[in-house]
Amino acid sequence: MTEYHLRTPIPQNRIRRLKTGDIVFLTGRIFTARDKAHQLIMTLQSSKIPKELKNLPLYHCGPLVRREHGKWIVLSAGPTTSRRLESTEAKVMEKLGVSVLIGKGGMGPATAAALQRLPGVYLAYTGGAGVLAATQITGVLDVLWLAELGMADAVWLLEVREFGPLVVAMDAAGSSLYPEE
Amino acid sequence: MDDKEITRGIVELIRTAETTLPKDVITALKKAYTTETGIAKLQLATILDNIRLAAQTHQPLCQDTGIQTFFLNVGTDFPSIDRIQPWLQKGLAKAITAVPLRPNAVDPLTRTNGDDAKPSPVLYWSLVPGDSLHIHALPKGSGSENTSRLAMLNPSDGIDGIKKTVVDTVTRAGGRPCPPTIVGVGIGGDAATALKLGKTALLRPVGRRHPDPAVARLEKDLISECNKTGIGPMGLGGKTTVLDVHIQTVPCHPAGLPVGVAMQCWADRRAHITIRANGTWEVR
Numbered sequence: 001m002t003e004y005h006l007r008t009p010i011p012q013n014r015i016r017r018l019k020t021g022d023i024v025f026l027t028g029r030i031f032t033a034r035d036k037a038h039q040l041i042m043t044l045q046s047s048k049i050p051k052e053l054k055n056l057p058l059y060h061c062g063p064l065v066r067r068e069h070g071k072w073i074v075l076s077a078g079p080t081t082s083r084r085l086e087s088t089e090a091k092v093m094e095k096l097g098v099s100v101l102i103g104k105g106g107m108g109p110a111t112a113a114a115l116q117r118l119p120g121v122y123l124a125y126t127g128g129a130g131v132l133a134a135t136q137i138t139g140v141l142d143v144l145w146l147a148e149l150g151m152a153d154a155v156w157l158l159e160v161r162e163f164g165p166l167v168v169a170m171d172a173a174g175s176s177l178y179p180e181e
Numbered sequence: 182m183d184d185k186e187i188t189r190g191i192v193e194l195i196r197t198a199e200t201t202l203p204k205d206v207i208t209a210l211k212k213a214y215t216t217e218t219g220i221a222k223l224q225l226a227t228i229l230d231n232i233r234l235a236a237q238t239h240q241p242l243c244q245d246t247g248i249q250t251f252f253l254n255v256g257t258d259f260p261s262i263d264r265i266q267p268w269l270q271k272g273l274a275k276a277i278t279a280v281p282l283r284p285n286a287v288d289p290l291t292r293t294n295g296d297d298a299k300p301s302p303v304l305y306w307s308l309v310p311g312d313s314l315h316i317h318a319l320p321k322g323s324g325s326e327n328t329s330r331l332a333m334l335n336p337s338d339g340i341d342g343i344k345k346t347v348v349d350t351v352t353r354a355g356g357r358p359c360p361p362t363i364v365g366v367g368i369g370g371d372a373a374t375a376l377k378l379g380k381t382a383l384l385r386p387v388g389r390r391h392p393d394p395a396v397a398r399l400e401k402d403l404i405s406e407c408n409k410t411g412i413g414p415m416g417l418g419g420k421t422t423v424l425d426v427h428i429q430t431v432p433c434h435p436a437g438l439p440v441g442v443a444m445q446c447w448a449d450r451r452a453h454i455t456i457r458a459n460g461t462w463e464v465r
Contacts, residue, residue: 106416131231
């Protein structure tokens, strides 16, 4: 259980050194994407892929957000169940140029293989810890497809500070903390 | 009865459910914290931190504010039965901005209109003696609900079949329903009754055993078997996979054995309001 405090985007050589059981706190930019965002990204032509997401950690999260005095305030933003996104995740990671996933409950074999190939890591945030996560989100930098996808499914580009504790639950060497299915 | 005042009570009911956890759940989580080590302990520490923060800030402790589920026990002498549903609807509409709640209802086929959709609460009605109205709120996240399951067993599958169904459900669910979970098991009735009974069983406080010693023993066995799976807090491994297993039974057809398993995340959000015949109310 080694603890790391890292800035995003995390360089590839750093990702490769993260091992299952390590604890990570992230500072910098991350973005949210769950079911509908994954489906939408799958249909996008490569020229339409938002560049601002490239290399950033993709957070499986449908946040609870409120608009106050012209600013977005994140009230609760813990992880959603990652496994729902298994069928498209490997392709979405490739399309967006993403190698770090944050979620809960773990991913399936296709994503595990992608993590070894890229290399990448899956970081587990404690499910249900919505308010704690919100206190570690220092700003909303942008929101994509809000009108089409709605609050929970839109892509929120977030600034985070010491976001964690995140547990390295699946690593680039193919190790996983989740039981085999 | 003052409609506005009772609507305010409904908002407080939902706010209490969304921002705090019952003492019994917190006690069970604290106990689990003392028995775990390493990553499992870290998960429980984070959970307990989050519960404290939510109570301090009055913000929903999980961003999935759930499908709004209400168990309504209506006194047969309660004076304003026709107004119960309008109170709930108005209270819920207010709670969306006051608590607030995440837009959480979509058309199941088109999957659209998420943010504008009218809230669509799940209501379970029953009649009870007396002149008061008791409403239990159980906002339920989809992470746990997605792992709930129905098994229509053969009578010869017996107690072993019931045990296998529950342990298999917990094992298959893995880390998805945000363990340590509370497992509600409804046994008997028909298919729909078994699932409803399982969900109703979740209303019982964590740590309280069924009054029938034989059922209580089965609950204890299941707690121990589920915790032997090693799934642990958030599926990252550990001794605590379930905080409790609650069983409820009703008679069933001799040729059937329906078992409904209702999975509930550690964020076992429950609150209760009593509305009296004179219009006063109390949330706890």
